[in-house]
Amino acid sequence: MTPTLVFDIETVPDTEGIKTLLDLPDSTSAEDVANIALHKRRQHNGSEFLPLHQHRVVAISCALREGDSFKIWTLGSVDEPEGQLIQRFFDGIEKYTPNVVSWNGGGFDLPVLHYRGLIHGVQAPRYWDMGDDDREFKWNNYIGRYHMRHLDLMDLMAMYQPRANAPLDDLAKLCGFPGKLGMDGSKVWDAYKNGETQGIRDYCETDVANTYLVFLRFQLMRGALNSESYAHEISLVRDTLSGYTGKHWQEFLAAWTA
Numbered sequence: 001m002t003p004t005l006v007f008d009i010e011t012v013p014d015t016e017g018i019k020t021l022l023d024l025p026d027s028t029s030a031e032d033v034a035n036i037a038l039h040k041r042r043q044h045n046g047s048e049f050l051p052l053h054q055h056r057v058v059a060i061s062c063a064l065r066e067g068d069s070f071k072i073w074t075l076g077s078v079d080e081p082e083g084q085l086i087q088r089f090f091d092g093i094e095k096y097t098p099n100v101v102s103w104n105g106g107g108f109d110l111p112v113l114h115y116r117g118l119i120h121g122v123q124a125p126r127y128w129d130m131g132d133d134d135r136e137f138k139w140n141n142y143i144g145r146y147h148m149r150h151l152d153l154m155d156l157m158a159m160y161q162p163r164a165n166a167p168l169d170d171l172a173k174l175c176g177f178p179g180k181l182g183m184d185g186s187k188v189w190d191a192y193k194n195g196e197t198q199g200i201r202d203y204c205e206t207d208v209a210n211t212y213l214v215f216l217r218f219q220l221m222r223g224a225l226n227s228e229s230y231a232h233e234i235s236l237v238r239d240t241l242s243g244y245t246g247k248h249w250q251e252f253l254a255a256w257t258a
Contacts, residue, residue, distance in 0.1 A: 003066035005098035011055035061204035083120030090124035176258020
């Protein structure tokens with residue numbers, strides 16, 4: 001059975017890169033650089049959301065379902081350089097050739113990893129294969145929007161219509177899953193400035209757990225799982241998380257009502 005890899009990333013403004021792009025003095029603090037960039041962005045289009053290539057990856061969390069096992073973890077260490085984190089992610093694609101699942105991965109996570117990987121000289125031949133090396137990838141690869149080797153569950157559920165997109169937090173909670181606990185994407189930059197990188201990594205892991213649980217419900221809906229196999233998969237997740245010691249997992253399990 002092909003492994004399934006669910007992933008999520010968390011980012012902060014790439015203040016060094018933005019400093020270069022805006023030709024700001026070297027002495028400009030990271031916080032001032034970010035404030036300038038966010039202000040310019042807000043003036044330009046009414047939103048502070050930066051262009052994707054100006055995001056710096058600070059956490060990549062994964063859930064891997066392979067054989068009889070399931071696990072959730074965050075790649076690398078708290079202080080690992082961005083390029084190494086991204087290389088670790090694509091090394092996992094190279095090793096497992098999994099089916100990849102995300103929530104808005106096609107609209108955010110993967111384009112960010114593309115741009116940032118390009119900047120850092122990351123190599124990802126298996127990921128970028130569209131049939132040149134493996135003919136099977138011509139019809140089902142990680143790049144094609146309508147292929148299943150990467151399933152952007154949000155995009156699919158919305159019938160590829162952006163106006164129909166739904167937030168992961170809402171869908172998770174409506175399905176009886178915990179949803180977001182104590183942090184969301186808008187709070188990551190402040191947490192990072194306060195040195196709370198571990199908290200960001202913990203939050204990213206719970207987002208991955210929510211995504212995987214919603215994916216299991218989707219698998220039930222489309223018939224890939226029946227009621228019995230769905231219950232087995234849910235129990236596997238719950239049992240796995242119960243064996244983890246992190247406080248965020250205790251809170252996650254306490255909020256899990258279904």
